[in-house]
Amino acid sequence: DRASPRYDSLMAKVVVHAAAGGLPEAVAKTRRALSEFRIAGVSANIDFLQTLLEQPDVAAGEIHTRFIDEHMAELTGAPSDRRRLYFEEAAAETSGGDRGVALGQPAPPGTQALPAPLQGTVIALEAAEGETVRAGQTIAVIEAMKMEHAALAPVSGVVRRLAATAGEVVLEGQPIAFIEPAEVEGAESRGEEDYDLAHIRPDLAEVLERRYVTLDAARPDAVARRRKTNQRTARENLDDLLDPGSFTEYGAFVIGGRKGRASPEELIRTTPADGIITGLGAVNGRLFPEDKARVAAMAYDYTVLAGTQGGFGHYKTDRFAELALKHSLPVVAFVEGGGGRPGDTEWSPIVRGFEYWARLSGAVPMVAINGGRCFAGNAAFAGCSDVIIATKRSVLGMGGPAMIEGGGLGVFTPEEVGPAGTMEPNGVIDILVEDEAEAVQVVKRYLSYFQGPLKTWACADQRLLRQAVPENRLRAYDMRRVIAHVADEDSVLELRARFGVGMITAFARIEGRPMGVIANNPMHLGGAIDADAADKGARFLQLCEAFDLPVLSLSDTPGMMVGPESEKQAAVRHTSRLFVVGANLTVPILAVVLRKSYGLGAIAMLGGSYQAPVFSVAWPTAEFGAMGLEGSVRLGYRAELEAIADPALRQARYDEKLAQAYAGSKALRHAMRPELDDVIDPADTRRWIMAGLKAQPPAPPRQGKKLRWIDAW
Known part of the structure; x- marks a missing residue:
């Protein structure tokens, strides 16, 4: 026999109080109370509980949370021969709604059973014996766990017998009705195909x-x-x-x-x-x-x-x-x-x-x-x-x-x-x-720029770059125009254009590939890097590093900005941010020197040295030195120049030394030593950039943050 689906496994509780005798007395009274229980029809755990109470450690109170686990073998192996303290009486077999409908009802000849889809109580029958139904039509409604479930006709035909009544309890798989299969034309159908799909219910x-x-x-x-x-x-x-x-x-x-x-x-x-x-x-x-x-x-x-x-x-x-x-x-x-x-x-x-x-x-x-x-x-x-x-x-x-x-x-x-x-x-x-x-x-x-490369692109005639830097080395020029010519057409997006104007920071694309660009601005302080420019450049480098964007550095700087006013702006700290951030980049730096490359500012633009980038190349107009040529001549030859009384002769001597210094600073001279990777035709700049990018392995898949944060400033 089976328990009714209404059966509650917690059928009884025993609560014992001992006024005297302490825990041992309470345990003894509990054992007797359990012996007075009579439960028939289903298995119960009375034997297990009595065996547990017989353990000396229980009466002594020497138990813990793992006591049952540690004594499971002896608790479950004891024979069930304890005396029961009640009179054995034959229990009359009773029947009622709670016992449910018989499982083994024979199906009438030529019919197909509709089994209950789950255990529960039949709360409604929506078809009568002799009624014609269509496959998928609701025959009965069963309630289980406070939810109503429809029992649907498995075939079209005629209901020959209803095997359950409203209020009866059914088990899963138990027949609810028997249907004789038949062709049904025009019978009432409550399937989805007859729903008004335009109807909006009140809840919706x-x-x-x-x-x-x-x-x-x-x-x-x-x-x-x-x-x-x-x-x-x-x-x-x-x-x-x-x-x-x-x-x-x-x-x-x-x-x-x-x-x-x-x-x-x-x-x-x-x-x-x-x-x-x-x-x-x-x-x-x-x-x-x-x-x-x-x-x-x-x-x-x-x-x-x-x-x-x-x-x-x-x-x-x-x-x-x-x-x-x-x-x-x-x-x-x-x-x-x-x-x-x-x-x-x-x-x-x-x-x-x-x-x-x-x-x-x-x-x-x-x-x-x-x-x-x-x-x-x-x-x-x-x-x-x-x-x-x-x-x-x-x-x-x-x-x-x-x-x-x-x-x-x-x-x-x-x-x-x-x-x-x-x-x-x-x-x-x-x-x-x-x-x-x-x-x-x-x-x-x-x-x-963070979503990936573009398949289509166009660029300006790269020969225009050959004229981008004036032949007059003292003439300023528009670095933004250079960036626009190097990059794909209409691909440049500049950030913070009016702040730290000595540094240009922008996103751009080369042959559809996104990258960051940092560049000196010769139109402001000759391209010198002041505190604001350094802050701006360093933060932009963090942004590129965080999201795996390569960095193109277009360098033309006489170095860090110096002087009392600059130092009042904490230049020592601010300009050093370029070194700290640049030297720790894992994204590739692609460096192109357009003209001046002097002092600490020059290497700060390249990640700390000429060897840090994937490549360091120069245009023919580039010049290199530990400091600006004019300053180096005036300092290096101060005594000699001051000894010349005639101003015209002094200027001539200065111009001579400056010309010598310039000749020694030219890109070709430095390329003769392993200080540059090449001096290139400006028209080949994009080719170099693409070669550098293609030489890099793909960025590894992101697992969490690459940088813990990006500076708010």
Whole structure:
């Protein structure tokens, strides 16, 4: 016989209290109580429990958590011959609904059984004997574990017998009905093919309505406020950024944690998504494989409480950052907003979003876009990102006007706190754009460098490079033009153009392959490297190292900037960052010296020495020395020159020595010694770069971070 599916394995408990005699008395009373139990029909563990209580260690209280494991053999091997303290009586066999329906009912001739799909109670029969049914039609409904399960007709035909009734308990495989197979035409069918696929059930309708409330179409007033400032909504920015149909939103139904101040209905209407839209999508899927196009994207919604960070919104950013880190997803964040939100009634002081966000640094590319006012916590998210792209109306600050005034530091308008005109030249903003539409296009271009090579490309006539450096060695020239000619057409994206202007940092492509470019700017201090230029270059090298981008170094520098004013800027420390970062790069450096290569600045551009790069080559216009030629002549021949009284003769002697020094510094002279790998035709620069790249093994698959983080500065 079988136990009913309603059988509960915990059928009885024994609780014993001994007023005197302690544990031994309680154990003895328990053994007697177990002897009085009479359980029939199913196996029970009474013998095992009595054997356990007979152990001397149990009565003595000398037991522990592994006592049964260690004594299992003796506990299960004792014979079951204990005296039972009850009268044996023949138990009348009873029947009832709980015993279930007999398993072995014979099938009527020519019929097929419908077996119960699981154990449970029949709560409804939806077909009658003699009824014509179609395969897949519900015949009975069985309840198990508080869930209802349909028993479906295995064939079309006629129900010849119902083998169960409502309320009866059935076992898995037990016949419920017997069906005589037959061709059925026009019989009622409740299969999926008859469903109205356009019908929206009430439960789904509620979800769709709630989702609609979060969309711009349901918020015309909010959209109108953005139009007044010539800005787009958060959803419009995400729609423009992400490939069509690729966005999967997380947490759309979250509302502001303000139930102590407003009704849920009002919060649904006024705080959709708690002011931050987060999700996963794809960017540039037309150009790159699916696995390279993946991104995590989020946007603070300035139309919801000024884009402030609410308590529930912080939970969303926590989840967002964890997903990006776990699945190695590049992150794009629209950060416009006022920082931490005052007034929420449901929040926790334990906020981990800033920790999680900062941990993304070095793990995945991070881009922040700001098109308006961005203060405090929102600005911190921007500052932790690799790159900040901002519009001309952008305002960025670690504290907004309210915080400044609250600290007794004065009264300012938002536009007076960190305007773009200040934040671009001071290095906070990496790329300044006209509006959010342009910002999105720049983001797509920026991400492309981390997504892989392009198959199609074009470049300028490389013979133009032969004229890029003037024959007059004292004449400045446009290094950006050189970069544009060397790189694929329209492939250069410069970062921090107005900060550290003595150093140019940019992403570019050569034959479709992405790389980073660092170059001296002869138009500023003759290409000398000052503190800001060194900081800018060193951080850019970290960015390239973190994501396995080769570095092209175009060098033309008289060395490090010197003098009292330079030293006031802590030049000793700042310029040394180029050595520390460059010498520890694992990505290849490809070095081309265009003209001046003097002093410490020259080798700082090459990873610390001329031997550090994959190759160090020079154009014919290059010149080398421990310091600038003019300075070396004046210092080296000071006494001789001062001894010449006639100024004209002194100048002639100086020019003579300078010409000699220049002849000794020329690239060909240095190539005669093993100091350079070659002096090349400038038109061959791209060929050299590609040869260097092709000589490198593929970057190993990423396993976690390559750098623990990228400097915020």
